[in-house]
Amino acid sequence: MVSGLKEAMLFETLLSGDVRCGVCARRCTIAPDKTGFCRVRKNVGGTLYALNYGxxxxxxxxxxxxxxxxxxxxxxxxxxxxxxxxxxxxxxxxxxxxxxxxxxxxxxxxxxxxxxxxxxxxxxxxxxxxxxxxxxxxxxxxxxxxxxxxxxxxxxxxxxxxxxxxxxxxxxxxxxxxxxxxxxxxxxxxxxxxxxxxxxxxxxxxxxxxxxxxxxxxxxxxxxxxxxxxxxxxxxxxxxxxxxxxxxxxxxxxxxxxxxxxxxxxxxxxxxxxxxxxxxxxxxxxxxxxxxxxxxxxxxxxxxxxxxNTYCPECRSLLINRIYSFGESTADLDRIGDEFRCGRCGRIISLICPNDIDF
Missing domain, CATH: 3.20.20.70 (Aldolase class I)
Known part of the structure; x- marks a missing residue:
């Protein structure tokens, strides 16, 4: 077996022997021994296979x-x-x-x-x-x-x-x-x-x-x-x-x-x-x-x-400086549990950063 060959998910086999892929919006109808638009999903005997697995x-x-x-x-x-x-x-x-x-x-x-x-x-x-x-x-x-x-x-x-x-x-x-x-x-x-x-x-x-x-x-x-x-x-x-x-x-x-x-x-x-x-x-x-x-x-x-950089939408304070160091926070960003607030005006800032991450 080809090392990258894997039976695909989300496809249907048609009466003609073609297969229709259901992974992307193209929904390619693929004839036997042919591949779809992406060229890495192939119809082998009426079954769709991914050729690039791993x-x-x-x-x-x-x-x-x-x-x-x-x-x-x-x-x-x-x-x-x-x-x-x-x-x-x-x-x-x-x-x-x-x-x-x-x-x-x-x-x-x-x-x-x-x-x-x-x-x-x-x-x-x-x-x-x-x-x-x-x-x-x-x-x-x-x-x-x-x-x-x-x-x-x-x-x-x-x-x-x-x-x-x-x-x-x-x-x-x-x-x-x-x-x-x-x-x-x-x-x-x-x-x-x-x-x-x-x-x-x-x-x-x-x-x-x-x-x-x-x-x-x-x-x-x-x-x-x-x-x-x-x-x-x-x-x-x-x-x-x-x-x-x-x-x-x-x-x-x-x-x-x-x-x-x-x-x-x-x-x-x-x-x-x-x-x-x-x-x-x-x-x-x-x-x-x-x-x-x-x-x-x-x-x-x-x-x-x-x-x-990230600025507070309310008071425009600089909250996160990314120009020279991605993720470098300033003193104006306060954290309470999973919630972040602007240190100057208190506005909630939308960030997803669990407690076990030191940010």
């Missing part, structure tokens, strides 16, 4: 703020790992070497050659042991889309919960409702990309659609997952004032004004190398729009900015 393309110990998550387990480290494949084909992808690898990687998955040249094969238990040994508080499935690694993510998340580790999905938000329902009991944080608030951007830039992303965010909220949102701001593509106002209004109405939002600078990459990096002026203008609509925590990322 294959690690990338791993690291990161500050959790690098995900970015600013209000969830602040000041801690997370064991980050990813595999190969993706259900988006973003023209600006920063990790295209693993999300859309060349043919040699897929050929290795389809054979008995393994992936020794391309990645390491591990078990869920080995992932847990590494996270514990390295004294991290969480595991982050990141670098590529976790949905295409669904079986491995699920098995690992179940073990993580048993061992007191939090689980984070860094996702494009294209999971189906049934996939989210299956994972939700074992997942804590849903760090989701809202790449744009227009259908045109999703269809032209990502080969995807907007509505399934919005639906997945609402489903994650319904299931009680902690949510932070990231939008990579690409000049001339998703930096319009009306779009910013619409996105901010949707977030407030559906998730609440306390939801952290990250507006990150674009850097020329992949098929969009001809577009200039996002200027500080664009990012700060959009941040002002989001704040004026009513969001309380809007951050600027991928560049040095005072707006990486």
């Amino acid at each position: 294959y690690i393309s990338s791993e690291a110990i990161d500050p959790i703020e690098k995900k970015p998550l600013y209000h969830f387990l602040p000041g801690t480290t997370t064991y980050s790992l990813g595999t190969f494949g993706c259900n988006f084909h973003c023209r600006h992808c920063q990790n295209h070497a693993i999300s859309m690898p060349d043919e040699s990687v897929y050929k290795a998955m389809f054979s008995d050659l393994g992936l020794s040249r391309f990645g390491e094969v591990v078990t869920p238990d080995e992932v847990i042991q590494r996270a514990l040994l390295l004294d991290t508080k969480s595991i982050s499935f990141t670098y590529n889309e976790p949905a295409v690694w669904f079986e491995f993510v699920y098995d690992t998340a179940v073990l993580a919960k048993e061992n007191g580790l939090s689980v984070i999905l860094v996702t494009n938000g294209y999971m189906t409702p049934e996939a989210l329902e299956k994972l939700a009991p074992y997942v804590d944080a849903y760090r989701v990309d809202l790449k744009s608030f227009t259908e045109n951007f999703y269809s032209e830039i990502c080969s995807a659609h907007l509505n399934p992303v919005l639906e997945s965010i609402l489903k994650a909220k319904e299931l009680g997952l902690y949510i932070e949102i990231v939008t990579l701001i690409i000049p001339g593509q998703n930096d319009g004032i009306e779009e910013a106002e619409s996105a901010a209004s949707w977030i407030i109405q559906n998730l609440g004004a306390e939801t952290p939002v990250h507006l990150n600078a674009f850097l020329p990459h992949h098929q969009m190398e001809d577009i200039k990096s996002t200027s500080s002026a664009i990012l700060e203008r959009l941040r002002s729009i989001y704040m004026n609509v009513g969001l309380n925590y809007v951050y600027i990322g991928n560049t040095i900015s005072d707006f990486q």
Whole structure:
């Protein structure tokens, strides 16, 4: 058996012998001996198999703020790992070497050659042991889309919960409702990309659609997952004032004004190398729009900015300084049990940080 071969979850076999995958919103119908859009889920004799089970393309110990998550387990480290494949084909992808690898990687998955040249094969238990040994508080499935690694993510998340580790999905938000329902009991944080608030951007830039992303965010909220949102701001593509106002209004109405939002600078990459990096002026203008609509925590990322810091929404005191040291708190942040308050005005600050974490 191919070392990464694992019978998939959430699929149905059709009378024709095709299979329909139920993990992501594409719901690919896959003919025998073919793979879906992600190229890592294959129909073998009317059964869907994951080809990348346990294959690690990338791993690291990161500050959790690098995900970015600013209000969830602040000041801690997370064991980050990813595999190969993706259900988006973003023209600006920063990790295209693993999300859309060349043919040699897929050929290795389809054979008995393994992936020794391309990645390491591990078990869920080995992932847990590494996270514990390295004294991290969480595991982050990141670098590529976790949905295409669904079986491995699920098995690992179940073990993580048993061992007191939090689980984070860094996702494009294209999971189906049934996939989210299956994972939700074992997942804590849903760090989701809202790449744009227009259908045109999703269809032209990502080969995807907007509505399934919005639906997945609402489903994650319904299931009680902690949510932070990231939008990579690409000049001339998703930096319009009306779009910013619409996105901010949707977030407030559906998730609440306390939801952290990250507006990150674009850097020329992949098929969009001809577009200039996002200027500080664009990012700060959009941040002002989001704040004026009513969001309380809007951050600027991928560049040095005072707006990486957390300020009190009431009195604007500096509460957390992240410019030089992620998670460095100031004396103005008081803690009473699990609750944090601004030391100057007493406003409750939305942070998730259990008592056993010294922050």
